Amino acid sequence: MGTAKHRIDRRVARTRAALHRALISLILEKGYDLITVEEICHAANVGRSTFYLHYTGKDDLKQHGLDGLRRQLAEAAARAGRGGTFGFSLPMFEHARDHIDLYRALAGGRGGTVALGTIRQILSDLVRDDLAANSGKHISDAIPRELVVQYVVGAFMAALTWWLDGGATLPPHRIDAMFRRLMSEGAMQARP
């Protein structure tokens, strides 16, 4: 039952893709809040009435875009099984580098906090599983596991954002090495 409807009409695919592209480009240009549906349609060369045939509004369009990102991240995460504890970080940095403008729109300075919540949630699930799998090897007394999860994800998001806002000039493996060093040695302890 319910297999994917025979296929997706080319016109539909083109329209939706154009709208998503327009949204990302506009976010980079002026920030999410100031964007209007009319502007999105103009940038995408799509009739305004057509927009409402696909999405209920600006937020709905954004949400569908985030669902796509979620799928991508889930795949990247699946490929990230290896890498030991907190092995998620390197694949995430690499994924960000491969979709740099998307990330800069969603998590960078201009894009503001459009997608940070979504990314944070995905990563939280990832880290939570990671900690559960390697449970014996970590802090277990007094510090709730969920706090550790949030701590790790918060620190990672900060590192990711810093990297993106700096132009992502460092190669992924370098920023990842720094992040992992901070994670393992602590921020105040480590000395040359």
Next chain:
Amino acid sequence: MGTAKHRIDRRVARTRAALHRALISLILEKGYDLITVEEICHAANVGRSTFYLHYTGKDDLKQHGLDGLRRQLAEAAARAGRGGTFGFSLPMFEHARDHIDLYRALAGGRGGTVALGTIRQILSDLVRDDLAANSGKHISDAIPRELVVQYVVGAFMAALTWWLDGGATLPPHRIDAMFRRLMSEGAMQARP
């Protein structure tokens, strides 16, 4: 020159206070984005035209509220000189406990990311100074100082948010102890 204008008219003070209170209460109720100026005025029992005599719009009202928060945090930070490296954390947790509903509106689940940017910026300045003061005692090779700043602040904000969303039941000194332990020992290293 330019001393504080003789005084602030009581009516002005009352109106502005009422508007700020209404905004916070509405944020907790339905989230910042869905709030309308008219709703704020109704909740505050203030004429809509009066609103525009004081603020240019919803964002302006929010911004002035954040300026107030900024002042409070600056004071708390000044009192936080003691406490060794990263001594900012305990005063911040205590300040959050003392203004719990404000924080839950600005940084908690329902309030979303309304003020996270502002708080993050204030803390970043604080931590940056802290690191500069104790420069010799910390990581200096290979890891840019600004990355450390963002890492620390990101981790702290995550801990703060987790604490708030959990109802802030733990006393400040307990959550602070956990945070500092994660900071000093690292999240993957520390074992019982």
Next chain:
DNA sequence: AAGAAGCTGAACATCATGTCTGATAACAGA
């Protein structure tokens, strides 16, 4: 080639925004 499905532009009602008015009420200072 024909029918189905998507796209379009235009018109429309609705709502929030921001500005302005003249009248009323509350204030500060003497």
Next chain:
DNA sequence: TCTGTTATCAGACATGATGTTCAGCTTCTT
């Protein structure tokens, strides 16, 4: 307490974005 000043108010108005509808046209699929 009295007086001049200043804030507040309700209401009207123009504007711009939203979301819906429709009839006609274009582009897909088979």
